[in-house]
Amino acid sequence: MIKIHDKLFKPYLSEAQILKAVKKIAQEIALDYKDVTPIFVGVLNGSFMFVSDFLKEYQYPCEVSFVKLSSYQGLTSTGIVETLLDVSEDIEGRSVIILEDIIDTGRTLQQLVNLFSTTNVKEFKIASLFYKSEIYNGEYTIDYVGLEISDDFIVGYGLDYNELGRNLREVYQLNHTNMINLVLFGKPGAGKGTQAGFLKEKYNLKHISTGDVFRYNIKNGTELGKLAKSYMDKGDLVPDEVTIDMLKDEVEKNPDAAGFIFDGFPRTTAQAQALDNFLASKDMKINATIALEADDNILVARLLERGKDSGRSDDQDESKIRNRFDEYNQKTAPLKDFYLEQNKFYTVNGIGEIDEITERLSKVIDSL
Numbered sequence: 184m185i186k187i188h189d190k191l192f193k194p195y196l197s198e199a200q201i202l203k204a205v206k207k208i209a210q211e212i213a214l215d216y217k218d219v220t221p222i223f224v225g226v227l228n229g230s231f232m233f234v235s236d237f238l239k240e241y242q243y244p245c246e247v248s249f250v251k252l253s254s255y256q257g258l259t260s261t262g263i264v265e266t267l268l269d270v271s272e273d274i275e276g277r278s279v280i281i282l283e284d285i286i287d288t289g290r291t292l293q294q295l296v297n298l299f300s301t302t303n304v305k306e307f308k309i310a311s312l313f314y315k316s317e318i319y320n321g322e323y324t325i326d327y328v329g330l331e332i333s334d335d336f337i338v339g340y341g342l343d344y345n346e347l348g349r350n351l352r353e354v355y356q357l358n359h360t361n362m363i364n365l366v367l368f369g370k371p372g373a374g375k376g377t378q379a380g381f382l383k384e385k386y387n388l389k390h391i392s393t394g395d396v397f398r399y400n401i402k403n404g405t406e407l408g409k410l411a412k413s414y415m416d417k418g419d420l421v422p423d424e425v426t427i428d429m430l431k432d433e434v435e436k437n438p439d440a441a442g443f444i445f446d447g448f449p450r451t452t453a454q455a456q457a458l459d460n461f462l463a464s465k466d467m468k469i470n471a472t473i474a475l476e477a478d479d480n481i482l483v484a485r486l487l488e489r490g491k492d493s494g495r496s497d498d499q500d501e502s503k504i505r506n507r508f509d510e511y512n513q514k515t516a517p518l519k520d521f522y523l524e525q526n527k528f529y530t531v532n533g534i535g536e537i538d539e540i541t542e543r544l545s546k547v548i549d550s551l
């Protein structure tokens with residue numbers, strides 16, 4: 184086990200396993216390209232070790248170049264084009280083979296594919312040392328793959344965790360055993376969001392509120408937002424398939440989190456089951472579900488008060504609030520038994536000063 188920044192990582196791939204995968208790719212590419220002098224383009228920063236070892240195995244005529252797309256988020260596509268053309272000026276009519284260290288969802292790859300589709304290269308191929316086939320959702324079929332790996336956060340052999348770990352000769356995997364994953368449970372207005380805000384700081388956790396994600400999507404006019412809005416406006420639950428997929432995406436966006444606070448999810452037995460299965464597939468689990476309890480009349484008063492400032496239409500109308508309570512009683516309350524059976528259910532009195540309630544929650548978390 185090694186420690187990088189605040190996290191523990193366990194050995195995953197030895198140097199020999201990695202070099203074997205590198206050699207496999209080099210041999211496959213040599214079969215197809217040894218007579219054509221291809222241009223290999225490494226994607227920085229992560230691929231520098233791979234490119235170096237690859238070239239030691241690929242002893243035929245070739246050219247080498249690099250592109251850097253590390254923080255492409257927020258860059259316009261023009262920005263990326265300029266970066267790339269800087270690197271390989273004379274690619275017309277040539278065979279270009281991209282060397283990637285890792286392909287996961289395929290977002291970076293899509294940028295590269297878009298880019299090369301506008302050039303007049305003779306051919307464009309992709310080779311990736313590591314490939315997370317489970318979460319890849321791109322259309323492009325990867326041409327050469329070194330090793331298929333599971334969807335866990337890895338570091339080493341060029342790959343970093345917040346810039347450290349690139350110089351490790353082996354690949355390490357994030358160790359989840361000391362992760363804390365919590366479900367905050369309770370009716371609308373119970374204070375889940377407020378308390379999550381404090382707990383995430385105190386325990387260094389990532390807070391995922393499905394309600395907030397929906398509201399963010401509505402604000403930005405996305406397809407997901409348009410779909411969710413009709414349900415939320417009435418105080419009904421958004422369908423499970425939609426909510427579950429969204430939740431998975433949110434977890435996957437944070438592969439290096441020390442743990443999660445799920446707020447407003449799960450809200451149905453189907454969601455709870457899906458969450459258990461999903462976490463198990465990632466070697467993770469829920470440690471505790473903590474219910475914040477308060478009387479309905481207090482909650483209605485709190486929500487109406489909140490609706491005055493927040494502008495949330497579902498907080499401004501008592502009948503919508505009561506409908507959300509009905510949804511809760513029918514669909515969410517049965518989850519108490521689901522978590523009781525797993526010995527993971529805790530109850531905390533949700534009435535009192537905010538910091539008192541944080542203290543009560545912390546006592547439960549510290550006892551885990």
Ligand code: AMP
Pocket residue numbers: 371393394395397414415416418419420421422426446447448449450454497507
């Ligand atoms: P909240 O902010 O948690 O009170 O959620 C506001 C609204 O978003 C709910 O009334 C639902 O319409 C929708 N929503 C949030 N989380 C879920 C979920 N887990 N399942 C279904 N709908 C949800």
